[in-house]
Every structure is written in structure tokens, then in C-alpha cells.
Amino acid sequence: MDLAATTRLVTAELAAAAAERRVGLTAEAEDATPVRGDRILLRHLMTNVVRNAVQYNHPGGRVRVRIEGRTVTVVNTGPPVPADKIPALFEPFRRLTPDRTAPTPGNGLGLPVAASIAEAHAAALTATPGPQGGLTVTLRFPPAP
Structure with missing residues (x-):
């Protein structure tokens, strides 16, 4: 793909x-x-990660998607994300804030679905907090066999 x-x-x-x-x-x-993988599933993975970066950003913010080799990096300038809260973002129905009536749409499935698709393709999906806020989400595919 x-x-x-x-x-x-x-x-x-x-x-x-x-x-x-x-x-x-x-x-x-x-x-x-x-990379080797299912074209439709990997498109869903990329869509979920990029949509998440856009959705959880602020007006005037930026999302940058960069590909180098078999690594995709998605950086957004959203609000600060505490490092200890990042693992929960990859769990179904979990969002950074527990307020289910927050103005941001979504139900907490984008990153968990992306992580499941990455795992099915032997790829690693990780996230780290940005120094000024937001997240850097990195997707690393293994070398082709």
C-alpha cells in the first residue's frame, strides 16, 4: 500500500x-x-488518527502529517494532554475529559480503532504530548517480510 x-x-x-x-x-x-496491509483498514486507521488531530484542536491550530519511510507522524497543536492520560485515549469510550456533553463530537473510539488496526498489521501506534500542547501520534510499520 x-x-x-x-x-x-x-x-x-x-x-x-x-x-x-x-x-x-x-x-x-x-x-x-x-507497506503491506489491507488498503481499506489502513485508510480507516489514517482517517481516525488525522480526524482526531483535527477534532481535538483549537481554532487557528495546525495538524501536520509527515511520512518518512514506513513511519507516519501526525502532530497537532491542541490543548495540553498530560502524559499519564495518554494510555486511556487508546481505550474504547475514553476521552481526555469525562464530560460526555463537551462541544467536541466523538465517542472515544477513533484512537482505539486505529490502535486495533495498527496491531493487526504488526505496526506500532504511539502518542506523546506536545511541548506546547496537543499530541504527536506516531505509526511505525515493520519492514516487509
């Missing part, structure tokens, strides 16, 4: 949602290496 082509498709599909939220969305690929 061509990660660069999938990333271009996903960012194009989410461009309107990003513009509506006034979030800048960019994608770049350097030496993207094809």
Missing part, C-alpha cells in the same frame, strides 16, 4: 472539516516506503 497516496486522500477528505474548525492541515511525504 502506498502511504503517501493514502495520506493525500485522507487529508483531502478531511480538508473541509479542518477548514470549518479553522485548523490548518498539511501533509508531506519523504521517501515513503510501501
Whole structure:
């Protein structure tokens, strides 16, 4: 599967949602290496991660998707995320804030679904807090057998 082509498709599909939220969305690929996997599932994985970065951002924020080799990095400039809260974001129906009536749509399934798809493809999906807020989500695919 061509990660660069999938990333271009996903960012194009989410461009309107990003513009509506006034979030800048960019994608770049350097030496993207094809990966083995189910094209539809990997598109869902990328969509969930990028949509999450757009959705949990703030007006005027940015989302940057970068591919280098078999690694995809999605960086957003959203609100601060405490490092100890990150593991819970990968659990179903968990969000950073427990308020189910928060103005941000979603039900806490985007990152858990993405993690399950990554695991099924022997890829690692991790997240770290950004120094000024937001998250850096990294997806690393293994070398092709």
C-alpha cells in the first residue's frame, strides 16, 4: 500500500472539516516506503488518527502529517494532554475529559480503532504530548517480510 497516496486522500477528505474548525492541515511525504496491509483498514486507521488531530484542536491550530519511510507522524497543536492520560485515549469510550456533553463530537473510539488496526498489521501506534500542547501520534510499520 502506498502511504503517501493514502495520506493525500485522507487529508483531502478531511480538508473541509479542518477548514470549518479553522485548523490548518498539511501533509508531506519523504521517501515513503510501501507497506503491506489491507488498503481499506489502513485508510480507516489514517482517517481516525488525522480526524482526531483535527477534532481535538483549537481554532487557528495546525495538524501536520509527515511520512518518512514506513513511519507516519501526525502532530497537532491542541490543548495540553498530560502524559499519564495518554494510555486511556487508546481505550474504547475514553476521552481526555469525562464530560460526555463537551462541544467536541466523538465517542472515544477513533484512537482505539486505529490502535486495533495498527496491531493487526504488526505496526506500532504511539502518542506523546506536545511541548506546547496537543499530541504527536506516531505509526511505525515493520519492514516487509
